[in-house]
Amino acid sequence: MENLTTQNNTENTEIIHESTLYAEPIFYIGSFSITNALFTSWIAVLTIVLIVFAIRKNLKEVPKGIQNFFEIIFEGALSLCDQVTNSRKITEKVFPLAFAIFFFVLVNNWLGILPLGGFGLLEKTDEGIAFVPFIRSGTADINTTLALSLLSVIGANIFGIVSIGLWKSFNKYVNLKALGSIAIKIRKDPVVLIVAPVTFFVGVLELIGEFAKIASLSFRLFGNVFAGEVLLLSMSAIIAYGLPVPFLFLEIFVGVIQAFIFSILVLVYFTIASQDHDTHDEKEHQNINEKITV
Amino acid sequence: MDLIPLAKALAIGLGAIGPGIGVGLIGAKAMEAIGRNPEASGKVLVPMLIASAFAEAIAIYALVIAFSIK
Numbered sequence: 001m002e003n004l005t006t007q008n009n010t011e012n013t014e015i016i017h018e019s020t021l022y023a024e025p026i027f028y029i030g031s032f033s034i035t036n037a038l039f040t041s042w043i044a045v046l047t048i049v050l051i052v053f054a055i056r057k058n059l060k061e062v063p064k065g066i067q068n069f070f071e072i073i074f075e076g077a078l079s080l081c082d083q084v085t086n087s088r089k090i091t092e093k094v095f096p097l098a099f100a101i102f103f104f105v106l107v108n109n110w111l112g113i114l115p116l117g118g119f120g121l122l123e124k125t126d127e128g129i130a131f132v133p134f135i136r137s138g139t140a141d142i143n144t145t146l147a148l149s150l151l152s153v154i155g156a157n158i159f160g161i162v163s164i165g166l167w168k169s170f171n172k173y174v175n176l177k178a179l180g181s182i183a184i185k186i187r188k189d190p191v192v193l194i195v196a197p198v199t200f201f202v203g204v205l206e207l208i209g210e211f212a213k214i215a216s217l218s219f220r221l222f223g224n225v226f227a228g229e230v231l232l233l234s235m236s237a238i239i240a241y242g243l244p245v246p247f248l249f250l251e252i253f254v255g256v257i258q259a260f261i262f263s264i265l266v267l268v269y270f271t272i273a274s275q276d277h278d279t280h281d282e283k284e285h286q287n288i289n290e291k292i293t294v
Numbered sequence: 295m296d297l298i299p300l301a302k303a304l305a306i307g308l309g310a311i312g313p314g315i316g317v318g319l320i321g322a323k324a325m326e327a328i329g330r331n332p333e334a335s336g337k338v339l340v341p342m343l344i345a346s347a348f349a350e351a352i353a354i355y356a357l358v359i360a361f362s363i364k
Contacts (some may be wrong), residue, residue, distance in 0.1 A: 021362055095344035216351075224314070230361070256346050 015122065018128045021231050023141040024132045036120075041138030044107040077102070077261035084264065085271045090163075094270040097155070101148060102263035105139055109225055110253030112137025113232065113248060139258075140225045142218065152266040153210060160273030168276055173210075175203035217265060224258045233240060302360045308358020316349035 023037035026148045056068055077099055112135065120133035138144045160169040171177045178199035185192045209230045229249045252255050324342040328335045 021358075219355055219358065220351040222357045223351065226361075227354055229358050257343060261344060261347050 016125075016128055017233070019132065019226075019233055021142075021226070022138055023143075024123075026132060026134060027147055033082045035141065035143030036132065036134055036136040037138045037144060040111050040135050041104075041144060043135075044104060044111055044138060047107055047111075048103055073106070080264075081267060084267045090271060090274055094159070094267055097152075098263040098270075100269045101152070102259050105262050106255060106259040107223065108138040108144070109259060110137075110141055110252065111135060112225060112229060113255070114230040127215075136226055137229070139221050140229055142222045145218040145222040146214075148221070148262070149214045152217070152269060153214050155268055156266070156273040157210070159270050163274040164276045169273070171203070173203050173207040175200045177201070213269065217262065221258055221262055224254055227256055296361060302363050304364060306356050306360040309359070310353045313349045313351075313353035316352070317346050320346045320349060324362075 023035035024038060025033035026036050056069060058064075058067065060067065078091070078095065081095050081098065082088060085091045085094065114135065115133045116133075118133075119135070122130055123130050123132050125212050157169065160172075178196040182192055182196045232244055232247055232251060235247050318344060324338050327338050
């Protein structure tokens with residue numbers, strides 16, 4: 001018997017490096033498992049908080065060094081935000097959330113490609129010894145990205161209710177106004193019998209679109225970051241030296257782009273939610289009229 | 295017969311066709327725009343990158359499906 005077990009042990013000493021779709025638990029607090037993605041997102045939050053306090057402490061009228069750098073980023077982001085929302089009022093309300101999401105996602109993406117992947121635990125599984133790294137970018141876990149996108153889409157709808165009212169934002173999805181207009185307008189204008197059901201159906205489509213937003217936001221970010229990790233792993237499995245370098249650059253770039261896209265989309269959703277459909281149409285007509293008169 | 299590797303290959307292979315065409319079109323149009331107006335290259339670059347990231351994301355969906363086939 002003893003011989004058999006030792007043989008089994010020697011067979012299974014090869015360490016398996018496998019990147020799984022789900023984040024793996026690294027330690028437990030009570031019965032609550034802390035996965036490596038959750039752990040990394042804590043590190044990300046800690047990093048951001050430390051940077052913020054470091055800058056906050058040395059804040060000066062005339063910027064110097066690192067404050068200068070962040071002021072450039074901040075100003076650029078603010079003007080970009082103005083371009084998207086088209087009004088300073090909305091920008092002032094939404095910008096903090098979008099900028100915070102940008103930094104959280106960015107730091108998470110970059111933590112994943114830091115060369116700290118070598119630190120980890122060795123865990124015994126049925127197939128042998130598996131390697132579990134401590135660091136896995138938080139955005140390479142579907143739970144993080146799903147939470148972020150749920151937060152932003154639900155937040156956008158609440159923002160819409162606050163800024164244009166409950167009745168109007170409810171009518172965006174379940175268009176009772178259009179159905180009601182049948183009874184009012186049918187004598188003057190029989191075309192409303194065709195137009196109103198179509199408008200109602202468009203509202204239903206927007207309701208489905210809201211869920212599509214959640215799915216596309218979360219899967220885009222998760223897929224990009226996770227695919228990047230798998231790509232790096234498989235490239236370093238082919239040739240460990242030299243070959244992964246261009247892909248590392250690509251991943252740094254993808255990290256920025258994805259964080260940027262996520263926050264821009266959050267901005268766009270908030271802006272759309274805060275706009276009233278009817279007044280929006282009127283504005284368009286005004287613009288067209290102005291163009292014609294010019 | 296084990297069809298799982300085939301399923302994985304088909305998922306990513308077929309799923310990458312559309313986004314490939316999309317990214318190609320975006321790049322081609324951007325080059326055209328820069329060719330017509332070389333001074334606008336700075337303005338074209340950022341929207342081009344965003345649009346191509348959107349197109350690329352569709353290939354990424356297929357990649358996620360390919361990874362999750364077990």
